[in-house]
Amino acid sequence: MVTIADVAATAGVSISTVSYVMSGKRTISQDTRDRVEAAITKLGYRPHASARSLASRSTRVIGLQAPLRSGVDVHVIMEIVSGVVAEARANRYDILLLTSDDAEGLSRAAGGSMVDALMVLDVESEDPRLATLQELGTPSVLIGLPDGANDLVCVDFDFEAAGRLAAARLAELGHTRVALFGAPAEVLDRHTSYAERLNRGFLAGCAEHGITGSVHPCPSSADAVGVVDDILTQTPEISGVLFHNEAALPHVAAHIAARSPHCDVIALSPLHLVRDVPGLTDTIEVPAIEIGTVATRAILALLAGESVDRMQLLPPRLFGPTGS
Amino acid sequence: MVTIADVAATAGVSISTVSYVMSGKRTISQDTRDRVEAAITKLGYRPHASARSLASRSTRVIGLQAPLRSGVDVHVIMEIVSGVVAEARANRYDILLLTSDDAEGLSRAAGGSMVDALMVLDVESEDPRLATLQELGTPSVLIGLPDGANDLVCVDFDFEAAGRLAAARLAELGHTRVALFGAPAEVLDRHTSYAERLNRGFLAGCAEHGITGSVHPCPSSADAVGVVDDILTQTPEISGVLFHNEAALPHVAAHIAARSPHCDVIALSPLHLVRDVPGLTDTIEVPAIEIGTVATRAILALLAGESVDRMQLLPPRLFGPTGS
DNA sequence: GTGAAAGCGCTAACAA
DNA sequence: TTGTTAGCGCTTTCAC
Numbered sequence: 001m002v003t004i005a006d007v008a009a010t011a012g013v014s015i016s017t018v019s020y021v022m023s024g025k026r027t028i029s030q031d032t033r034d035r036v037e038a039a040i041t042k043l044g045y046r047p048h049a050s051a052r053s054l055a056s057r058s059t060r061v062i063g064l065q066a067p068l069r070s071g072v073d074v075h076v077i078m079e080i081v082s083g084v085v086a087e088a089r090a091n092r093y094d095i096l097l098l099t100s101d102d103a104e105g106l107s108r109a110a111g112g113s114m115v116d117a118l119m120v121l122d123v124e125s126e127d128p129r130l131a132t133l134q135e136l137g138t139p140s141v142l143i144g145l146p147d148g149a150n151d152l153v154c155v156d157f158d159f160e161a162a163g164r165l166a167a168a169r170l171a172e173l174g175h176t177r178v179a180l181f182g183a184p185a186e187v188l189d190r191h192t193s194y195a196e197r198l199n200r201g202f203l204a205g206c207a208e209h210g211i212t213g214s215v216h217p218c219p220s221s222a223d224a225v226g227v228v229d230d231i232l233t234q235t236p237e238i239s240g241v242l243f244h245n246e247a248a249l250p251h252v253a254a255h256i257a258a259r260s261p262h263c264d265v266i267a268l269s270p271l272h273l274v275r276d277v278p279g280l281t282d283t284i285e286v287p288a289i290e291i292g293t294v295a296t297r298a299i300l301a302l303l304a305g306e307s308v309d310r311m312q313l314l315p316p317r318l319f320g321p322t323g324s
Numbered sequence: 325m326v327t328i329a330d331v332a333a334t335a336g337v338s339i340s341t342v343s344y345v346m347s348g349k350r351t352i353s354q355d356t357r358d359r360v361e362a363a364i365t366k367l368g369y370r371p372h373a374s375a376r377s378l379a380s381r382s383t384r385v386i387g388l389q390a391p392l393r394s395g396v397d398v399h400v401i402m403e404i405v406s407g408v409v410a411e412a413r414a415n416r417y418d419i420l421l422l423t424s425d426d427a428e429g430l431s432r433a434a435g436g437s438m439v440d441a442l443m444v445l446d447v448e449s450e451d452p453r454l455a456t457l458q459e460l461g462t463p464s465v466l467i468g469l470p471d472g473a474n475d476l477v478c479v480d481f482d483f484e485a486a487g488r489l490a491a492a493r494l495a496e497l498g499h500t501r502v503a504l505f506g507a508p509a510e511v512l513d514r515h516t517s518y519a520e521r522l523n524r525g526f527l528a529g530c531a532e533h534g535i536t537g538s539v540h541p542c543p544s545s546a547d548a549v550g551v552v553d554d555i556l557t558q559t560p561e562i563s564g565v566l567f568h569n570e571a572a573l574p575h576v577a578a579h580i581a582a583r584s585p586h587c588d589v590i591a592l593s594p595l596h597l598v599r600d601v602p603g604l605t606d607t608i609e610v611p612a613i614e615i616g617t618v619a620t621r622a623i624l625a626l627l628a629g630e631s632v633d634r635m636q637l638l639p640p641r642l643f644g645p646t647g648s
Numbered sequence: 649g650t651g652a653a654a655g656c657g658c659t660a661a662c663a664a
Numbered sequence: 665t666t667g668t669t670a671g672c673g674c675t676t677t678c679a680c
Binding site for chain 2: 649650651652653655656657658
């Protein structure tokens with residue numbers, strides 16, 4: 001293994017000079033810098049991450065607790081994760097994946113000094129991990145919006161505003177009886193924050209516009225077609241729908257278009273997933289990659305000791321069938 | 325921060341004794357052991373991961389390069405990853421997520437001693453990362469099956485056998501003209517190993533049973549319906565289909581059942597994704613979690629210096645509509 | 649059965 | 665502008 005001492009010897013300088021060339025924390029003469037960099041390249045030197053983090057008390061690793069649970073939208077999780085990884089790497093951070101979605105995984109990573117910061121996805125309204133995060137004192141960012149006061153930084157899509165926006169749009173289209181088909185029952189049972197906020201916003205938006213709205217859980221499987229069909233049959237007045245379940249959308253979209261051609265359907269989804277889905281009136285984008293990017297920037301800001309907004313909600317945007 | 329010295333002082337023993345209590349590499353008297361463990365608990369001691377790995381020359385971290393690319397089946401990737409994480413954690417290993425799917429990410433992680441081993445998903449037939457892995461000399465396992473000789477350990481589902489099995493089953497059902505709707509064109513263009521193997525096995529199976537088979541790329545979007553429809557219209561003799569595109573399956577399944585009720589459809593998919601999809605004759609399971617588990621066991625075996633099969637292909641299993 | 653002490657490879661004072 | 669050196673917190677020889 002090539003060590004900093006090898007580089008120093010090859011370049012004919014001391015090891016601290018090599019260290020300072022790499023960190024840029026000291027001014028180095030051009031000549032010295034050149035020789036050191038040449039030696040680094042020649043030897044293929046890579047600093048030993050553990051040695052570095054032991055000495056510098058910083059790992060340049062962010063712990064990411066992403067759930068691989070059922071019912072949660074895999075595409076969205078994947079995109080958030082890829083946004084996180086990309087932004088982290090762009091700032092020379094790596095990602096340690098913690099999927100056991102319990103608090104112990106968080107303490108293990110932080111307590112063992114494996115990470116400089118923690119990011120937690122899919123936060124529930126009353127999430128037991130929050131207390132752990134507070135105690136740990138490790139810089140942390142949540143993706144999601146738990147209830148109650150806490151001084152953790154939260155980043156999320158503004159699902160409540162999205163619900164309102166959809167209701168407003170459906171009212172504008174002239175509908176007076178509308179419905180939200182949303183997360184599967186198991187997600188609501190866990191009190192997943194985003195699902196509850198979307199429901200709340202949608203109903204509030206309906207009230208504001210004097211129209212009647214209802215919300216219905218929707219399974220992610222092919223069963224969704226039957227569920228949706230039943231409800232549209234039972235309540236034939238429903239003429240506008242907000243649909244938020246990426247997994248079920250392909251099953252359902254064509255079906256609604258066929259059975260109720262005059263029904264307007266707004267999808268809440270990452271745009272690329274609905275690009276070719278027929279029968280959609282509009283789409284409200286879930287900016288999944290951006291959520292990951294913004295959350296990561298928040299972590300980087302915390303690590304840099306900068307002040308960070310305790311809550312950052314990305315506003316919804318409405319796109320027509322051909323793109324805004 | 326609590327260090328091993330604090331524990332030693334509290335327990336009234338030396339630092340090395342604490343270390344040996346934790347590692348179990350030395351026999352310790354019951355009394356000493358009790359006092360040390362009490363001190364560890366009392367102080368909430370967690371060994372510093374970097375210090376440990378610097379001294380022991382082992383990180384207990386596995387680098388996982390998982391693509392978050394388009395066209396690749398997200399559910400399957402997610403399940404493989406969750407299988408990997410679960411098995412790794414069960415053996416006290418953590419996962420460092422490397423998504424930039426280039427060779428540089430691998431050298432960075434291995435060269436910087438951030439990981440003890442590497443795992444690479446979604447290997448292509450001629451994958452530029454293989455040369456890097458060979459040079460690095462880091463214990464590595466591929467999920468996928470590249471062409472050509474290499475001494476890397478490969479784990480995958482036996483897509484070729486699955487193709488054969490599907491062809492045999494369709495022949496058994498009496499069909500003489502069958503088709504495989506498979507991966508999107510962009511996946512084939514990248515020469516992704518599994519797609520090519522599936523095609524090969526399917527066509528070979530058809531030949532073996534004296535029936536005519538054809539293979540067709542299939543987009544993952546809602547467009548799939550049109551593509552499939554066109555082909556079934558152009559070639560009305562097709563009466564049996566093997567379908568391998570999880571994303572498109574929900575769009576297409578009901579459509580085929582409706583337009584061609586006598587057409588048998590076999591899905592190649594993780595079982596839980598097809599549980600409620602109507603109109604499927606059979607399903608060949610893609611055991612995604614198991615792939616992750618088996619691949620991780622292979623890495624653990626390599627790390628333990630045990631001998632490992634250079635190629636481990638998980639055999640396909642056929643399930644009827646109600647399960648096996 | 650236990651302790652003392654020499655590193656592991658790096659960073660960052662402190663010195664020059 | 666550069667070098668010397670004391671740690672960072674642990675593992676593991678060597679010694680008792």
